[in-house]
Amino acid sequence: MPAGDRMTQFDKALLGLxxxxxxxxxxxxxxxxxxxxxxxxxxSRTPLRKAMDLLVEEGLLERIETGGCRVASFTRSDIxxxxxxxxxxxGTAARLAAERGASAADLAQCDRILDGIxxxxxxxxxxxxxxxxxxNAQFHAMLATLSGSAVMRREVDRVTRLPLASPxxxxxxxxxxxxxxxxxxxAQHQHRALVAAIRGREGARAEALARxxxxxxxxxLDHVMKGDARLHARVPGLALVSAP
Amino acid sequence: MPAGDRMTQFDKALLGLxxxxxxxxxxxxxxxxxxxxxxxxxxSRTPLRKAMDLLVEEGLLERIETGGCRVASFTRSDIxxxxxxxxxxxGTAARLAAERGASAADLAQCDRILDGIxxxxxxxxxxxxxxxxxxNAQFHAMLATLSGSAVMRREVDRVTRLPLASPxxxxxxxxxxxxxxxxxxxAQHQHRALVAAIRGREGARAEALARxxxxxxxxxLDHVMKGDARLHARVPGLALVSAP
DNA sequence: ACCCGTGGTGATGTATACAAGATGGGCTCA
DNA sequence: TGAGCCCATCTTGTATACATCACCACGGGT
Numbered sequence: 001m002p003a004g005d006r007m008t009q010f011d012k013a014l015l016g017l018x019x020x021x022x023x024x025x026x027x028x029x030x031x032x033x034x035x036x037x038x039x040x041x042x043x044s045r046t047p048l049r050k051a052m053d054l055l056v057e058e059g060l061l062e063r064i065e066t067g068g069c070r071v072a073s074f075t076r077s078d079i080x081x082x083x084x085x086x087x088x089x090x091g092t093a094a095r096l097a098a099e100r101g102a103s104a105a106d107l108a109q110c111d112r113i114l115d116g117i118x119x120x121x122x123x124x125x126x127x128x129x130x131x132x133x134x135x136n137a138q139f140h141a142m143l144a145t146l147s148g149s150a151v152m153r154r155e156v157d158r159v160t161r162l163p164l165a166s167p168x169x170x171x172x173x174x175x176x177x178x179x180x181x182x183x184x185x186x187a188q189h190q191h192r193a194l195v196a197a198i199r200g201r202e203g204a205r206a207e208a209l210a211r212x213x214x215x216x217x218x219x220x221l222d223h224v225m226k227g228d229a230r231l232h233a234r235v236p237g238l239a240l241v242s243a244p
Numbered sequence: 245m246p247a248g249d250r251m252t253q254f255d256k257a258l259l260g261l262x263x264x265x266x267x268x269x270x271x272x273x274x275x276x277x278x279x280x281x282x283x284x285x286x287x288s289r290t291p292l293r294k295a296m297d298l299l300v301e302e303g304l305l306e307r308i309e310t311g312g313c314r315v316a317s318f319t320r321s322d323i324x325x326x327x328x329x330x331x332x333x334x335g336t337a338a339r340l341a342a343e344r345g346a347s348a349a350d351l352a353q354c355d356r357i358l359d360g361i362x363x364x365x366x367x368x369x370x371x372x373x374x375x376x377x378x379x380n381a382q383f384h385a386m387l388a389t390l391s392g393s394a395v396m397r398r399e400v401d402r403v404t405r406l407p408l409a410s411p412x413x414x415x416x417x418x419x420x421x422x423x424x425x426x427x428x429x430x431a432q433h434q435h436r437a438l439v440a441a442i443r444g445r446e447g448a449r450a451e452a453l454a455r456x457x458x459x460x461x462x463x464x465l466d467h468v469m470k471g472d473a474r475l476h477a478r479v480p481g482l483a484l485v486s487a488p
Numbered sequence: 489a490c491c492c493g494t495g496g497t498g499a500t501g502t503a504t505a506c507a508a509g510a511t512g513g514g515c516t517c518a
Numbered sequence: 519t520g521a522g523c524c525c526a527t528c529t530t531g532t533a534t535a536c537a538t539c540a541c542c543a544c545g546g547g548t
Contacts, residue, residue: 047503
């Protein structure tokens with residue numbers, strides 16, 4: 001395997017498939033023919049199949065009983081459940097971090113990230129959205145690290161990749177919404193409280209905060225689903241969501 | 245793909261690998277050479293590699309940066325964390341079942357399973373161990389179903405397959421321990437309480453019970469690790485556990 | 489004696505060929 | 519005319535061949 005950062009055929013397949021699916025280019029429940037895709041990506045079926053296997057694990061694709069895969073589709077309640085689950089698992093990471101004690105260095109790193117988010121929120125010329133998303137992801141990854149458990153870290157990573165459950169899944173496009181920045185400030189306030197709880201060894205508080213923090217994503221989901229078509233087109237993966 | 249129950253080459257590889265690893269035949273951190281294994285199982289590398297990919301996802305194998313896989317090794321605290329995580333996720337399933345309301349039919353099915361466990365505990369001629377293990381697994385699967393959420397069901401299934409975190413991971417061999425049956429009765433009492441909490445729509449109680457119930461597995465783990473060599477040989481996967 | 493470069497060896501990643509099975513359309517028969 | 523069966527086609531699952539890359543030992547130079 002190419003060590004490090006070289007773009008392997010498998011990566012090409014993975015990125016290509018994700019992009020195809022989330023962009024809505026292929027519609028939900030449609031079958032994905034392997035040869036056609038392998039020709040499109042100019043790779044052989046072997047790495048393509050491996051990428052499809054991974055996407056099945058992630059839940060973006062479903063296996064068909066008779067063989068092959070199709071694009072998965074999600075209901076609102078699927079996504080709500082996935083978000084709830086993320087909150088629960090991040091909450092456990094936060095609780096363990098509080099109970100077991102996080103290192104001063106890691107906590108300081110959290111503070112630095114949160115300072116960065118403050119700066120992104122108050123950037124001259126308005127909200128620096130990309131920077132916010134990147135730092136937000138960093139903060140959530142750091143939360144998993146604070147628990148000091150490789151198992152937790154791994155599972156937080158995993159649940160964060162559940163389709164449409166990531167901390168920044170439904171942020172795209174919301175910068176059009178007037179009080180969006182205010183909502184980000186509320187999120188940031190929760191970030192600060194979360195770190196304070198961990199620092200103060202308040203496990204139950206940390207857990208509850210992380211859970212409620214994740215539920216902010218539910219509001220974002222509803223905002224986006226109620227939005228107009230222009231908004232819909234900007235949100236990756238929204239085409240996979242059916243009504244109920 | 246062969247629909248249904250035919251034994252495919254992939255299944256052969258998966259079962260063979262799992263058995264090799266859990267039996268301790270290959271030691272922790274040792275590399276798994278693909279060609280050698282494919283010859284041993286009399287299959288080609290293609291389905292073998294797919295099986296290895298899956299085991300990497302499950303955490304039983306680790307990918308080596310330079311390519312290939314090795315057998316993972318676990319510390320006691322890895323397993324404790326995995327058990328805690330299972331408790332948290334099963335707890336969430338139980339809470340959602342209570343909050344959203346489980347169907348009477350599903351609850352009745354739970355009761356039937358629990359009656360079966362009672363029967364297995366009091367079987368003429370002593371504890372019917374295999375029956376207990378099977379019914380216990382059924383009960384835990386049912387718990388996931390009660391939540392009414394496909395997402396929860398999927399993730400409970402998944403976390404139950406984390407290495408050495410399953411509800412029956414460390415039961416093997418414990419029938420040698422005198423008060424083992426008593427410990428199973430305690431577990432069964434928690435099962436009953438759990439169903440009662442869900443039936444009574446007591447979400448927080450259900451969640452707490454499921455968490456504490458999972459932690460019984462921690463006791464089993466410690467019993468087994470303190471046990472003698474005769475016990476060690478009977479517990480699948482214990483060879484992968486290193487001290488700290 | 490020790491370090492560095494170089495070639496051999498075996499590993500994995502990828503491509504392609506082959507075979508079994510599913511799918512769909514057309515044909516036959518009632 | 520409609521229903522059921524059969525065959526062609528395409529799909530996937532598996533096997534195998536090939537290319538590339540890492541690891542390791544050996545030899546030469548300092």
